Amino acid sequence: MTKVGYFYTDCLVPMVGNNPYATAEENSTELSINAEVYSLPSKKLVVLQIRSPFIKNKYRPFCQTLLSWVKSSKCARVVLLSSSHAYQRDDEQLLGTPLRYLLTPDLEKAVGGLMRELNWKEMEKVAAYPGINDTEKALHIPGGGITKLLFTESCSKGIQMAVLLKFCSEGDNIPDAFALVNYLNEWLQLIKSESSTDASSQWKIPSSWRLLFGSGLPPALF
Numbered sequence: 001m002t003k004v005g006y007f008y009t010d011c012l013v014p015m016v017g018n019n020p021y022a023t024a025e026e027n028s029t030e031l032s033i034n035a036e037v038y039s040l041p042s043k044k045l046v047v048l049q050i051r052s053p054f055i056k057n058k059y060r061p062f063c064q065t066l067l068s069w070v071k072s073s074k075c076a077r078v079v080l081l082s083s084s085h086a087y088q089r090d091d092e093q094l095l096g097t098p099l100r101y102l103l104t105p106d107l108e109k110a111v112g113g114l115m116r117e118l119n120w121k122e123m124e125k126v127a128a129y130p131g132i133n134d135t136e137k138a139l140h141i142p143g144g145g146i147t148k149l150l151f152t153e154s155c156s157k158g159i160q161m162a163v164l165l166k167f168c169s170e171g172d173n174i175p176d177a178f179a180l181v182n183y184l185n186e187w188l189q190l191i192k193s194e195s196s197t198d199a200s201s202q203w204k205i206p207s208s209w210r211l212l213f214g215s216g217l218p219p220a221l222f
Contacts (some may be wrong), residue, residue: 007035007048009065011058015051020208043190046075059146063153070159077107077160079188080150081180085143086167090126097121098167099183102139102151107160111187118186123165141165174209 012034022028034052100123125137141148154161168176191202
């Protein structure tokens with residue numbers, strides 16, 4: 001995908017760094033910032049990547065700005081890739097796949113049947129007041145940042161949004177990233193996966209992932 005611009009906002013912690021997707025020395029010195037936009041015209045796909053945390057009390061203004069941009073750009077639908085704390089699952093969420101989805105009512109009409117054909121599990125609602133009132137259920141995405149707010153705002157504004165998320169633990173989340181993008185690919189078929197090969201091997205891995213945990217362990221330790 002090609003970088004086509006930036007998403008300018010004062011709601012994110014400022015940051016600047018080297019090109020995380022460098023493929024050669026020529027483009028390794030390009031700078032990247034906290035929110036960048038990438039495009040793949042052949043798939044009619046635009047990606048916004050957020051790389052830094054939110055400034056306190058700036059969640060709602062960011063969501064409003066983002067959804068306003070989505071509507072003004074006439075995006076057909078929005079897919080939000082997110083995660084939730086694995087250690088805060090309830091008993092029902094411990095069963096089966098750690099992958100979940102949510103659809104706004106407008107998108108449910110269009111693709112709800114397909115999700116059921118794929119045997120995907122919708123994100124369960126949990127008790128709003130555990131131990132006090134277990135009958136009243138609410139959507140709860142602990143560790144999901146602005147996911148719930150964006151989803152509820154999209155529901156009220158009539159925006160077609162799907163949330164795809166995975167229950168994750170702290171540590172090496174590279175396998176989680178592959179699982180989530182493969183989950184997305186089941187639906188959108190961004191790349192054709194071959195049943196005889198590992199689907200994860202067909203994605204191009206960012207060069208910056210090599211530096212995720214620094215250098216290897218010193219041989220002298222063993």
